[in-house]
Amino acid sequence: MSQISSDRFSGLRVFVAGASQGIGKASSLLFAKEGAKVFGVARNTSGLDSLLAELPGVGHRMETCDLSDKNSVQAILSTIRDWGIPDIVLANYHSRKPAKRLIRSDWDEELSSSMGYLHLLFPLCLPEQRAKGFGRWIGVSSLVSEFAGPGQSSYSMEKKSLEALFRTLALEESKYGITANTVLPGFVDTPGTRENYSEERFQELEGLSVLGRAARPEEIASVIGFLASPEASYITGTNLHATGGAHLNWPLRNKIGEN
Template identity: 35%
Template sequence: MELSDKVALITGSTGGIGAETARLMAAAGAEVVVSGRNLGRGAATVRSITDAGGRARFVAADLTDPTAIRHLAEEAGDVDVLVNNAAIFPGAATLDQAPDALDEALAANVRAPYLLTAALAPAMIAKGSGSIVNVSTMAARIGLPGLSVYSATKAALESLTRTWAAEFSPAGVRVNTVAPGPTRTDMVLATVGEEGAEQFAKTTVLGRLANPREIAEVILFLASDRASYLTGATIAADAGRTAV
């Protein structure tokens, strides 16, 4: 299996794209560290993996808290794959955006992956191998009303991908981004509703929402040796929305 003997930490993996990524990586042979804020959802993700014969454990972490980030890094230990997937999605017009929500999104979506990567990358560099996959959004590349904060934080994450690739890849650590389009996740449906999500999906070339597993497959590819010549890249998994 392509991730045999690898350890993968996936933030925000108690549901949606993160949980599907955890299941796929476990099926590919990795020992998966599931992380998120909800203990019940984390336990359910771990159970879905272990019931299928995989290896997984849960580490609770609120990524708006730097102390929790340090604890997560310590508990995860040396990892071969880091997926920075967790994010806060504050949907509001710029003139209505609450400053507290802005600060929280910056903490979770930019500071957390920055601190976690800084904590875990040294061991990858020492081994001369590793893969970091950041999860962005198509909204980082196109203007969408009401997503000023979310899109800005994800654009920052894409910029970090390029910088980290320049800094880490000479030592054998690849860093890439997946930028999903509209995906059927609880977060999306809670924000825009079923009808809103379907209307959004119609703006893509394929005209439909992604299943979280479709995005997880791209993340798995980037984490694996099949993507051994890819670093510093942002892969648009958005049904052609940003291309056409």
């Protein structure tokens, strides 16, 4: 059985949205450990500083950025250009509101925060990726894009939209050697989920997995690493489930609600 190279991302540059914690942090660490340079963005400056101190290797860059703010994103584009155009882009950002609390401005904000920054990254990254004949775009979706639940209206909307966007990207860019896929995690044990749910509710939710537990961020990062790797060169336009089997056993309607 062939072994996965420990430097399979050597010489590559990776942009990670939502890098300060959870899946974004775990993915940043994976890419850096396997030879890549990482450009991480998030709103949490202290989290980014902590991540930078943990990343092996040199040449990494962390920038505080509110991805829901177009001006904030535009302000870092020149920094990204000077650092080096990313070969791999990880779209990992979300917000969450129930339908009854959504006002008109929320619709613009939700879609802008989850995908608006990508429309600024496309013209920055795609021309050079096309010239190289290589690019990897990976989006972090969610099981709620397929199974609705109370309090998840904006979250499920933006995740389903992200999947559609990346399928279209896969179709349009395939002839240039660029792939685009999304990962669909189930319940993941991150600082965000610990903050949002009581211990009782947390245990109830992780029980939705047929494996009987929540995923570790590192497990989802491994799936992301696979999709970015040479081993996944023939995979594009796919929404890859990493749910611990929760999609087989998902009584979501009665499990996830407002706290």
